[in-house]
Amino acid sequence: MTLTPAAHGILPLQTLSELVDQGVVLSASALDGDQIQPASIDLRLGTRAWRVRASYLPRKRTVMERLSDVVMHEMDLSKGAVFEAGCVYIAELQESLNLPQGLSARANPKSSTGRCDVFVRLLSDYSDAFDDVREGYSGPIYVEIAPQTFSVLARTGTRLNQLRVKRGTVPKLYTSDCGVDLTGDLVGYRARRHAGVIDLDNVDGHDPRDFWEPLYQNKGQLLLDPGEFYILASKTAVVIPVMEAAEMLPIDPSVGEFRVHYAGFFDPGFGTEEAQAAGSRGVLEVRCHETPFLLEDEQTVARLVYEPLIARPVELYGQRGSHYQGQGLKLSKHFKPW
Structure with a gap:
């Protein structure tokens, strides 16, 4: 993996691609061509989700071990499933991580997810915090899904959140x-x-x-x-x-x-x-x-x-097309023009 001399920062598109090639970022299926963004990787739902009665952090256990305390029923996402407003779900992701020392990660909902009032957070094994993945973490990652206003239909491959990989302690500029x-x-x-x-x-x-x-x-x-x-x-x-x-x-x-x-x-x-x-x-x-x-x-x-960033990305946001570059007041991409 070739990194620039920059000490600490967020990894750009070309370095993220290297991490995929080297097995630092793993996936159950080949990545989509547009899945890696200028400074993040879109994450895709796997084949299973679980309706749970409460949100949780795994802390000293794995996500799946902790799941047994709150699970209500399992859902098959291969043909699509409805996530109902007011309910909480945990879903497996196709991607997993094998971070070396010096690299950590942070996740956030995608813009389209947030604009539909769907609250999502990343979970990793033995974690005390949502969305943050500790340095050197190796294992699966999951997403908590909590639709607030609208019920939503999702399936295997749907992208709800995105991941940034960071080198070192990244300064706030x-x-x-x-x-x-x-x-x-x-x-x-x-x-x-x-x-x-x-x-x-x-x-x-x-x-x-x-x-x-x-x-x-x-x-x-x-x-x-x-x-x-x-x-x-x-x-x-x-x-x-x-x-x-x-x-x-x-x-x-x-x-x-x-x-x-x-x-x-x-x-x-x-x-x-x-x-x-x-x-x-x-x-x-x-x-x-x-x-x-x-x-x-x-x-x-x-x-x-x-x-x-540790280096300039080879592509900027929107150069491969975007629903939101150049936006004003705009609903999510799911809606026709008013």
Whole structure:
């Protein structure tokens, strides 16, 4: 494996490809051609999932050993299965890891997953934390799936989350505040309760009017109702330099009692002129907590944390096509244009 002299950072596409070739990242079937992104690897569901009565961390046990304490029934994903809103599931992934010392990993939901209000987290054996995979870990990985508003249909091969591999202790370069845009005619969408099932592999296959209520400008303000899910957009453009990657902090109590952005990864090149995407906005997935909250235009609702790559990726975000490069206010790829 050839690494640049850079001390610590996130591994780019070409190095991730080397890890696959060398068996550091393993898979039950050959990787799809577009599975490796500029600074991450999409993860695919395996053939089995389990309905569980509670979320859990394995801690001093494997994921499967701990599963026996909470499992309700097993599901076959080979022909597709519905994950019901309000329920919790654990699913096996086709990919597994054999990380050498010096390499660790972190996972996040994909953008399309978060925009459908599906909460997912990575699990690894003997772990005390979701999404983070310790240095030198060798073993299977799993995903916890908890649809919040919509029930969803998924199957073997569906991609719900993504993995970044990191070398060493990666420094936080800087942060930037992300304010909300409430000044346009259309300012956002609110999820409809009791809607139908979203097929997570059916792109442009759903009528947005069946799932979403449009929200219009009202004096630059928006009242968030507790328990409701909103799609909003950032006030200013988001730009991720080609030698950096960013993650949006999922919860920051200092900016309000709500959760912003289930899908926190922004890959290098997002919103850049070089990738023909200047002006790209960040889409904000917002869920209000216990009390109503009044948002105002330009109010900070999230923060981006930027980290370095060990080398420039051979491709930037969106150069092989993307549903979200150059985006404004936008629903997930599953929905037809409004």
